Amino acid sequence: MNEKKKLLTKDLTLIAFMAVMIAVCSWISIPLGPVPFTLQTMGVMLTLGILGGKKGTLSVIVWIALGLVGVPVFSGFKAGAGVLLGVTGGYIIGFVFMGLIYWAITSIFGKSLSFKLIAFVAGLFVCYLFGSVWFMAVYGMGGESISMADVLAKCVFPFLIPEVGKIGLAVVILSRLPQSIVSQS
Numbered sequence: 199m200n201e202k203k204k205l206l207t208k209d210l211t212l213i214a215f216m217a218v219m220i221a222v223c224s225w226i227s228i229p230l231g232p233v234p235f236t237l238q239t240m241g242v243m244l245t246l247g248i249l250g251g252k253k254g255t256l257s258v259i260v261w262i263a264l265g266l267v268g269v270p271v272f273s274g275f276k277a278g279a280g281v282l283l284g285v286t287g288g289y290i291i292g293f294v295f296m297g298l299i300y301w302a303i304t305s306i307f308g309k310s311l312s313f314k315l316i317a318f319v320a321g322l323f324v325c326y327l328f329g330s331v332w333f334m335a336v337y338g339m340g341g342e343s344i345s346m347a348d349v350l351a352k353c354v355f356p357f358l359i360p361e362v363g364k365i366g367l368a369v370v371i372l373s374r375l376p377q378s379i380v381s382q383s
Contacts, residue, residue, distance in 0.1 A: 213253055216245040217261040221271035229274075232333070233286050233353045235360060236273045239325075242293050243318050243368035248380055250309075251301020258293045265290075288332020289353075292325030299324055311373055318365050326354050 223241030227234045246254035261271055262282070270277040272290065281287060296318075303317035330349045337344045372380055 209253060212249060213257045213260060216249055216254070216257040217264065217271075220245060220258065220261045221264070221269075224271060224273045225275060227273040230356055231352050233289065233357070234273045235357065237364065238273065238293075239322065239361060240364035240368050242296060243365065244371060246297055246300045246317075246321075247314055247368065247372040248375070251297060251304055255294060255297030255301055258297045262290060262294070283336070285333045285336045286329070287336070289325060289329030291332070292328040295328055296321030296325045311369060314372065315365065315369055318368065322361060322365070330354060 220238055220241040223237035226237045228236075242254075242258055245257050248254070249257055265271045265277045266279060266282060268277045272281050282290060299321040300314075300317040303320060304313055307313045307316075330346065330353060333349050333353055334344055334346060337349075
């Protein structure tokens with residue numbers, strides 16, 4: 199029983215540590231319009247790759263919860279419900295879907311680096327889709343409408359090449375880490 203408690207403490211510590219790492223990656227930010235360029239997607243990918251789908255998704259939820267209660271963990275050192283309910287909040291919430299997709303793909307097909315890569319790409323696609331629909335809906339609440347083409351031009355297309363780089367960097371980092379660190383569960 200004591201061994202289980204130690205494992206649980208270790209898991210909680212790692213989940214919290216990786217939530218902080220996502221926050222640090224969020225703070226590395228370059229404003230590019232309505233959606234800033236950050237390293238948070240790479241932080242989420244590394245978190246999932248290191249902790250696995252279940253614990254990694256929990257870490258993303260902890261990061262979002264910290265921001266929701268006022269800890270400045272989002273890009274630009276922002277926090278609060280206003281960020282999550284704002285036009286970019288869907289992209290933040292989309293990271294939970296990214297984690298769930300990663301968890302599903304690696305649970306079904308295995309944890310090889312190639313399936314992790316597929317899971318990252320699929321998860322990022324859903325994150326961008328959810329975030330873009332959210333952006334349109336929240337933007338429309340302000341009394342103006344915006345087309346999906348405009349949202350994609352402002353919030354997705356400028357980020358595609360950097361996202362490929364972040365995915366590649368995350369895969370390289372995960373491949374270089376000792377297997378004892380990278381989740382096999």
